[in-house]
Amino acid sequence: MELLQGTLDMLILKAVSLGPLHGYGVLLRIEQISKDQLEIQQGSLYPALYRLEHRGWIASEWGESENKRKAKYYRLTAAGKRKLQAEAERWNRMADVIAGILQSTPEKA
Amino acid sequence: MWTRFRSWLTAILGRSRMEREMDVELRFHIEAFAEDLVRRGVAREEALRRAGIEFGGIERAKEECREARGLPFLDSALQDVRYGLRMLRKSPGFTTVAILTLALGIGANTAIFTLVDAMMFRWLPVRDPGQLVVLRWTAHEQPRRNRTSSFSDCERGDDKNPSGCSLPYPAFELVRSKSGLFSGVTAFAGPAQLLLSGNGAVRTARGEVVSGDYFSTLGVNAALGRTLSAADDTTSAAPVVVLTYAFWKSAFGGESSVIGRVISLNSVPFTIVGVTEPAFTSLTPGKKQDMFLSLSMLPRLGIDWANDDTRALDNWWLTIVARLKPDVSTGQAQAATSLNFRNLVLHDEKPLFKVSDDPAIVLLSAQSGLDGQRGFFAKPLYVLMSVVGLVLLIACANVAGLSLARATARQKEMAVRLALGGRRRRIVRQLLTESVTLSMAGGALGVLLAFLGVRAMTAIVLRSFPFVVEPDGRILAFTIFVSLLTGILFGLAPALRGTRLDLTPALKGSAFTFARDDSRNRRGLHLGKGLVVLQVAFSMIVLVGAGLLVRTLTNLRSINPGFDTQNLLLFGIDPTLAKYDDSRIRSLYRELQERLAALPGVTSVSYSSDTLLSGGLWTSDVHVEGRAEKSTQEVDMLAVGPGFFQTLRIPVLEGHRFVAADFEQAGRAAAPEESPQLTATPAVLPIPVLVNRQFVQEYFPEQNPLGRRITQGGSSAASGEGLAGGKAKQKVWEIIGVAGDVKYENLRREIHPMVYVPVTGGGAHFELRTATNPTALVPAVRKIVNDTDSNLPISQVKTQSQRVDESLIQERVISHLASFFGLLALFLACIGLYGLLAYEVTRRTREIGIRIALGADKTDVFQQIVRQSLKTALIGVSVGGLGALALMRLLSSMLYRVQPADPFTFAVVAVLWTIVALLACYIPARRAMSVHPIAALRYE
Secondary structure, three states: OEOOOOOHHHHHHHHHHOOOEEHHHHHHHHHHHOOOOOEOOHHHHHHHHHHHHHOOOEEEEEEEOOOOOEEEEEEEOHHHHHHHHHHHHHHHHHHHHHHHHHHOOOOOO | OHHHHHHHHHHHHOHHHHHHHHHHHHHHHHHHHHHHHHHOOOOHHHHHHHHHHHHOOHHHHHHHHHHHOOHHHHHHHHHHHHHHHHHHHHOHHHHHHHHHHHHHHHHHHHHHHHHHHHHHOOOOOOOOHHHEEEEEEEOOOOOOOOEEOOOOOOOOOOOOOOEEOOEEHHHHHHHHHOOOOEEEEEEEEEEEEEEEEOOOOOEEEEEEEEOOOHHHHHOOOEEEEOOOOHHHOOOOOOOEEEEOHHHHHHHHOOOHHHOOOEEEEOOEEEEEEEEEOOOOOOOOOOOOOOEEEEHHHHHHHOOHHHOOOOOOOOEEEEEEEEEEOOOOOHHHHHHHHHHHHHHHHHOOOOOOOOHHHOOEEEEEEHHHHOOOOHHHHHHHHHHHHHHHHHHHHHHHHHHHHHHHHHHHHOHHHHHHHHHOOOOHHHHHHHHHHHHHHHHHHHHHHHHHHHHHHHHHHHHHOOOOOOOOOOOOHHHHHHHHHHHHHHHHHHHHHHHHHHOOOOHHHHHHOOOOOOOOOOHHHHHHHHHHHHHHHHHHHHHHHHHHHHHHHHHHHHHHHOOOOOOOOOOEEEEEEOHHHHOOOHHHHHHHHHHHHHHHHOOOOEEEEEEEOOOOOOOOEEEEEEEEOOOOOOOOEEEEEEEEOOOHHHHHOOOEEEEOOOOHHHHHHHHHHHOOOOOHHHHHOHHHOOEEEEEEHHHHHHHOOOOOOOOOEEEEEEEEEEEOOOOOOOOOOOOEEEEEEEEOOOOOOOOOOOOOOEEEEEOOOOOEEEEEEEOOOHHHHHHHHHHHHHHHOOOOOEEEEEEHHHHHHHHOHHHHHHHHHHHHHHHHHHHHHHHHHHHHHHHHHHHOHHHHHHHHHOOOOHHHHHHHHHHHHHHHHHHHHHHHHHHHHHHHHHHHHHOOOOOOOOHHHHHHHHHHHHHHHHHHHHHHHHHHHOOOHHHHHOOO
């Protein structure tokens, strides 16, 4: 399944909210949580990370990866946490509304 | 916002580092991905290849990452600047004219702002000026003071809103005792005129009298030696003095050996203990002083305003400045101080106010409260600031007009860029970058012009401008801001216009399509016309303003002051500083008068308590015989010596001038040891006086004034530099003559009823009528005074014409500068009009050619252009005239004998513009007439 437009940012925020991750880790985490149902364009991941960092929602620092290599780790900032909450609420409301519309049945005359 | 800016900044500054890290990060991703594949059994080479494919375009991802950091904006901005510079280089004519125009506009603004900045926005030269407050009293009525002295530290209130900064000594003690509010309190007064000897020739110096905690409260240090301390401000303290840095340099040659030297001030020996730091020119901006002494030294110095009891509650003379404690708010301190002040002034044995007067203290920040000299210069500078603001708007409109014509010429370029998919916003941004580049270049040149302009102004016309004029960061910031704004202002309209295009005709070829222009071109032309009308209108406003100010100056100059100002040498002398008493003063003056009159080239000599037209004024309340009982009139007073009326050539219309006997009689009346019976019956000894014609017209119309009596009553007030003589109370005068009217304080002030009394003592100003150039006599005059008594310095040695010029400095400066900027405005607007017409003719070359080919008369073509020029100018003149009518009322307080709506000035400017409009259209009209039909038709 392809990603709905504009949802990548939210998913990244969610992924790093569970603990600091490097870029590749973000990718794996999202695939893992979604049970491999979501396909992410790897090329669009990094611009999104850079954009989120630019806005101050995530912060980065260099660390060591599982196999002892230098990697850049991203973690959620306080502002990012607020943003994630707001986004999640918005998304849930939207999903409810849309589900409500789709479930409506034609009224019987 | 901040995070984004910081991230953007780190991205720019650490650009190469960011690139490196981006590489590392992406490579890590691909390799980690590949390793996972290897773990699933894919060969390593193959795994790397597949990881690369899965990832997609690395370069694109990188570019998108950079974009996420806001980097391309800067890249493209730099690119725009480079492109703009290239385009500007390609049309050097346009670029030169635009940059020069903008440089003149921006430079004029920077120059005047430099003066405004020096006057208004400088921090006081003390530590933490924000904590300093100055005490200002307010009340509904004037207090019942016995004496008040103020020293141009702050503006005085008037009778409607009484207020001021001069306070009595007990108020200072009171504020100082409330140590909970302030970390320091100081009081000061002056500067006092002091006689300085013991350092070369005797001279006068200005001594600021300050409380012992002055320097510690202000946080001002010594450059050399020490400053004054509380220990110096006791009655038993040894007399010490601290010099200002400038005075130390000028009078003592900046020698460090001055510390410990003894000088004599008003015959009291003082030891020099220090020199203040150079930055501390004065606490009150613009105030001039040479040295500082302690308040406790005042009684020994014999200064006239400190003769009365300086500690009394009804003698208001001290300015009080306090430093707020860090945790005390101004409001808190003000409430407490005000309450204490009320108790002080309301509950004394002799209360100074009624409770209903509601006396209070306001704490003003010293920064804005100590504004003594500002009032004098503020208004002219604001007028000039408005004038140069208008000049800049004209420059903007001018360059906008030029850019508009250029935008039409660049239609093809724009069309190509739009056709190739360039976004309009992007192109507008690029054009704006171009205009801002242009205005920045203009600004840079403008700063240079302003620097030279300010140097010239302070050297020539503003020599007496008392503020420190120095370029600083604020001025640079101002210029950059103005340049940016200018660039956007003149660039926006042409940029928007230039990018709204119909692509097909624009691409097809000539920018100047056939005369049946499409409506877009026509609208562009309307905009261009509007801009020129605007320029004419603004220049009209500036010119009318300048015209009114010039007429004011000529009116003031052409005033007949009532006496002959030519070949008159003046100098001041104050023997009271050298402890002369009245009778010694009288014999000194007689001796000086004789010896000076004997000088070759001197026709006659006299003296008076003040010189005319030098800003000094002495008024007194008198009772005039025949007026209602106990009624008083305020009249101007001048004490004059023998021969005053002959020397100044003031006609005596009735009666006779003073004779020697009159001075003897006045001297006897003034002497306190005169027999008490005689003063009890004052009618016995009336002092002979002369009055002016205005006095007779007001108080004795159609009557013979000779022999009538005037009684001096009520309080007398002296203003000016305190050389006014004759302070005894309750005198009776008898009119012995009537003199012609003369202007007294300055040329502007109307003639008031005036009484001339004989000089009986005090300081005086001598007047020498010369047959030749009066300045040549100065050395001889100095020698005579020095030979008579070497302890007597003379001051203000000037000719009467110099004094008149000085008194007109403000009017002269502002009318000259306003005229200069007015001509600049006219010139710029003229260029604008010329540009519009030239463009119009070029645009219509084909149309004109065809009309000529079809047999139109060439003079018709010529006239058409002339008509258009006149029409545009006249619309501008009408619009500007209306604007001027509305605005000039704001100038009325600066004008003299000319109405803000002066028809003559308006007419002259309108005629001037008609002539300029004819000149501006001459070349374009000639070119239109000489259009050759064939050439015009081949044009495409």
